Amino acid sequence: MSETDKPGTRNSKLATNNWFASWFDTPYYHILYKDRNYREAQIFMDNLTHYLNLPEKAKVLDLACGKGRHSIYLNQLGFDVIGADLSENSIAEATKNANATLHFEVHDMREKFEDKFDAIFNLFTSFGYFENDNDDLKTLVAIKESLTDYGFAVIDFMNVHQVIPNLVPEEVKTVDGIDFHIKRYVADNHIIKEIDFEDNNEKYHFTEKVKALTLEDFQNMMNDAGIYLLDTFGDYKLKKFHKNTSERLIMIFK
Structure with missing residues (x-):
């Protein structure tokens, strides 16, 4: 569901069939999650x-990098880093930190890169957003085809077996004077x-929707890829x- 699917939204330029393309490109996404534990x-x-x-100086791809905090840190560790994300606004912000060995670009994770990488990181549950299951497979294939022969890839995903039983159904989170009303539930294996809130007398509604993928689901996709x-x-x-x-499901593959 995109942010245009319900009344009380604005910014028609954000209209899209993919919820992540609109929500991740708004400033409100970054406000809501500003207190994430970056240490x-x-x-x-x-x-x-x-x-x-x-x-x-290994060549590293941070796939779905957002504003590039982790790309920047990986670069500080001495790696040659490219941060890639679908959000033009996030990449514009990240690019302010670019240097000779740190670059950012707008990129759809379903498409392979011309460059080959020693490591590709897909971090903090940045997978399983697409409606079509085949797009998840395309993403894995694109990651595989963007690795060097000796390269490694990492997907850091939520552990659904731990997350689902512990979902908090409703809460209100106040950040920067905005009350974010959040509801969580499981439907159709997602x-x-x-997320509902009001700012400057405008009402907003966004939806995050991630597939409840298990380790077995990933193994099946990886076999196919x-x-x-x-x-x-x-x-x-x-x-x-x-x-x-376990809190997370972190998979290392090549």
């Missing part, structure tokens, strides 16, 4: 790059978040994955 994310990057033993799953982890400290209790 935890940096520790994750430290652990991940150490585990992968990436060579000095985890759905409805000709990808080899090497390892799975359950949190950002790279502890073992436990189906019912």
Whole structure:
């Protein structure tokens, strides 16, 4: 569902068939999630790059990079980084931090890159947005085709077996004076978040909708894509994955 599907919305230029193309491109997305734990994310990057033993100045793709915080940190670790995202506004903001070894571009993750990468990171549940299952497969194939022969890819996804039983059905989160009314539920094998708020006397409605993909779902897709799953982890400290209790589903493949 896009933000134009319900009354009380504006900004017709954001109209789209894909909820993520509109929601991620608004300033409100970044306001709502401004307090995310980026130190935890940096520790994750430290652990991940150490585990992968990436060579000095390795070429890294941060796929679905948003405003590029993690791309910037990966670049600070000494890697040659490209951050890619579908959101033009996010890429415009990220590009302010570009340098000789850090670049950003608008890119659809279903399309492969001309460049080949030593590592491709798809982080913080930036997968499973497409309505068509075949688009998820296309994304995996594009990742595979954008890797060097010795490259690694990482998908960091939610662990649905832990998330679904612990969903908070309703809450109000106030950020920068805006009351975000949030509802969460599961429908049609998707985890759905409805977000309603008012700003400057305008009412807004957005929906986040992510497929409730399990490890088995990913394994089936990877088999179809000709990808080899090497390892799975359950949190950002790279502890073992436990189906019912792990916070995350982190998959390393090539």
